[in-house]
Amino acid sequence: MYTLAFMRASERAYRTLREDIVEWRLLPGTVLAEVEQSERLGLSRTPLREALGRLSAEGLTQTARGRGVVVTDISLEDVDELFELREILECRAAALAAQRGEASVFAALHAELRDAPLLLGAADPTRHAYYALVGRLDEAIDAAIANSYLAQAMRSLRVHLVRVRRLAADDDGRLTAAAAEHAAIAEAIVAGNPRLAEAATTVHLHRSLSHIKATHTPH
Amino acid sequence: MYTLAFMRASERAYRTLREDIVEWRLLPGTVLAEVEQSERLGLSRTPLREALGRLSAEGLTQTARGRGVVVTDISLEDVDELFELREILECRAAALAAQRGEASVFAALHAELRDAPLLLGAADPTRHAYYALVGRLDEAIDAAIANSYLAQAMRSLRVHLVRVRRLAADDDGRLTAAAAEHAAIAEAIVAGNPRLAEAATTVHLHRSLSHIKATHTPH
């Protein structure tokens, strides 16, 4: 995590609120009143408003006129829509990475992903090392596709996906399987096979969605 | 256009600046200093900062720390990247619209698009009626796909595309051809044929990109 001490107040407010929303500490429907939140975070209304503006632009909150901004809800229909867009973007991104990416980068990631079950054995209930590895695969794909607009579209999606992830039970079995699916994607990129990379991504996303729907528990 | 008189100052600043950038009245590299722009638009720095934040989030400006925010440049590589993402999103959107859309809505749009050359004959140098019609086709597709995240991704792209459009020469010949291509997309959606809708969109986007590259004049 970043040190929140030496950054601008608006940035601090943005990251704190975003994490609170993504981690479901601030539940959907919660009203984020400006005075209340600015006092809670120990800063003034001006930087807080900037943070709320960014959150609303991302879709994590929406402004309810007259009552301030409220935390956006995520329904099962939203999850379907999110994964529909995710499949559109990430399948093509994987194919482009297979065409344009540096094989050596993905070869290294592939090796790490094959060893991922070792990370899951470690005594880290938040699976920090595992998610950091998957995040590095995402970043490598972002860099490989050489398309800042596509990369930006995927980045804005990931915020919502992290939020959805918390709806599902991240048991060791699913994470081990997911690591193998990620390894398959990396392998296809190393091989420079766009169609295989796309297919591997499709498989992974469908399994992820199925798992989320199977283990979903209303909060 | 909307009446800019009775809206919030921040909204006024946002729309004015966005239009100035998209219409190339504010050229890439222009520094938007806060005091200078707030005085020009007749409002204070607070709502102006909010507007600049939204513009930077959309990618129309970027913050150069210490020197304020500057209008983002668009290179030919950017156009390639924009159209790559555009093809990913709009092809799938057209296919989804063919599956999920109301045929009657697109039948009406198809009829209008076949008559579009009449609009181009009118003495409107800005082609306002024509672009409004194409905009209604975009909105109809947005509504038909029933996926707010995909629709949002396409909307954020369109801002940049309007800006790119101003780089090319919008002669009557190209617009007539473009109208026919749009009509073909609408026709495929009416027929409920996803693959045809996708193909028609691919053809349209490739012809648009070729035309932009052929007539591009550095400013």
Next chain:
DNA sequence: ATAAAAGCGAGTGTATACATAGTCGGGATT
């Protein structure tokens, strides 16, 4: 008793004043 209107209160929208950081120019030193 119900509906409509007016008044009150809470909270957002805007302006302005102040703090702070970063850059540019000038001067001195090597």
Next chain:
DNA sequence: AATCCCGACTATGTATACACTCGCTTTTAT
């Protein structure tokens, strides 16, 4: 002559005060 350092200025970042809108409650009239 070139580079480094210092200082001042300019522009951003933040805080606070004020105004206005909108929602809610209360009261009054039909």
